[in-house]
Amino acid sequence: MDIPELQLLSSHRLFDGSQKRYRHRSTSLNCEMNFSIFLPPGVRQEAEIFHGSGGPEGSRTPRPGNSRKAPVIYWLSGLTCTDENFTIKAGAQRVAAELGIVLVMPDTSPRGEGVARASDGAYDLGLGAGFYVNATQEPWSQHYRMYDYIVDELPALVEQCFPVNDKRAICGHSMGGHGALVIALRNPARYRSVSAFSPIVNPITTPWGKKAFSHYLGDDIKNWWGYDATLLVEAARPSEHLPLLIDQGDADEFLAEQLKLERFVSACEAAKYPVQVNLREGYDHSYFFISTFIGNHLRFHAEALDSQ
Numbered sequence: 001m002d003i004p005e006l007q008l009l010s011s012h013r014l015f016d017g018s019q020k021r022y023r024h025r026s027t028s029l030n031c032e033m034n035f036s037i038f039l040p041p042g043v044r045q046e047a048e049i050f051h052g053s054g055g056p057e058g059s060r061t062p063r064p065g066n067s068r069k070a071p072v073i074y075w076l077s078g079l080t081c082t083d084e085n086f087t088i089k090a091g092a093q094r095v096a097a098e099l100g101i102v103l104v105m106p107d108t109s110p111r112g113e114g115v116a117r118a119s120d121g122a123y124d125l126g127l128g129a130g131f132y133v134n135a136t137q138e139p140w141s142q143h144y145r146m147y148d149y150i151v152d153e154l155p156a157l158v159e160q161c162f163p164v165n166d167k168r169a170i171c172g173h174s175m176g177g178h179g180a181l182v183i184a185l186r187n188p189a190r191y192r193s194v195s196a197f198s199p200i201v202n203p204i205t206t207p208w209g210k211k212a213f214s215h216y217l218g219d220d221i222k223n224w225w226g227y228d229a230t231l232l233v234e235a236a237r238p239s240e241h242l243p244l245l246i247d248q249g250d251a252d253e254f255l256a257e258q259l260k261l262e263r264f265v266s267a268c269e270a271a272k273y274p275v276q277v278n279l280r281e282g283y284d285h286s287y288f289f290i291s292t293f294i295g296n297h298l299r300f301h302a303e304a305l306d307s308q
């Protein structure tokens with residue numbers, strides 16, 4: 001494997017660990033991408049292989065010291081987000097530090113010069129709205145391959161450069177909840193557990209999903225099926241079931257029109273796929289909701305990741 005080039009953009013100490021932000025060249029997305037990572041205490045606090053313009057991490061040499069490797073939770077954010085929304089608003093680091101878990105927060109789409117964007121500046125297509133699919137339609141297919149980026153490229157980079165083992169979990173919100181469910185259902189051997197807040201679970205029938213999929217994947221709905229969690233869960237083999245947790249606010253402004261959680265729950269029941277769903281009275285779609293329950297999700301994953 002090529003040695004990845006990582007550029008450190010920022011680094012902050014918190015809860016005796018570090019919150020860092022990096023930029024790298026993504027081959028899947030054909031552009032520069034940022035991601036954020038939280039390193040808990042007790043593991044090496046720098047990237048091991050690092051090139052770039054100086055800085056304390058500018059070394060190829062493995063560093064002496066703590067060689068413990070931690071499990072990782074990948075967090076996928078929703079529409080309009082970057083890697084920073086969850087990093088700044090969810091308050092996940094305190095519990096991740098206690099549990100000794102690494103958190104990785106990717107961006108939600110390719111970005112930069114030459115990357116296609118919605119012609120009318122819409123928030124639900126293009127930049128910030130990659131929907132975790134591999135686009136097949138022009139102009140999107142030149143960069144919008146978020147599925148490959150999240151499933152393969154980013155974990156390979158993280159596992160090469162940071163003190164992590166191969167125990168992975170995946171979690172997300174809204175569009176990112178859709179991404180987490182789809183990716184885990186399609187790749188059950190790669191993850192120990194999956195969870196979501198307010199996920200879009202049946203995008204082939206709802207407005208955000210139909211708009212994005214018709215642009216990214218074309219008009220033939222058969223090509224959308226592999227990105228619909230409700231269809232995927234119906235087809236999941238019992239031997240590949242993962243621990244699955246969903247939290248949903250009942251005051252969520254998007255629940256009725258965009259999310260359709262009841263369809264996923266019915267499909268899980270029909271397929272006998274065990275799912276824990278917490279309907280939370282009075283909670284909306286925001287990061288206030290996520291910050292309230294993120295600790296529960298991290299502990300749920302920690303059990304599956306065999307962490308502490």
Ligand SMILES: N[C@@H](CCC(=O)N[C@@H](CSC=O)C(=O)NCC(=O)O)C(=O)O
Nearest residue numbers: 078079080081085123173174175176287
């Ligand atoms: N009309 C809103 C829509 C954007 C929005 O609500 N985005 C959510 C995710 S929705 C599904 O993926 C979000 O996480 N926003 C970022 C945040 O920090 O709250 C708008 O653009 O205002």
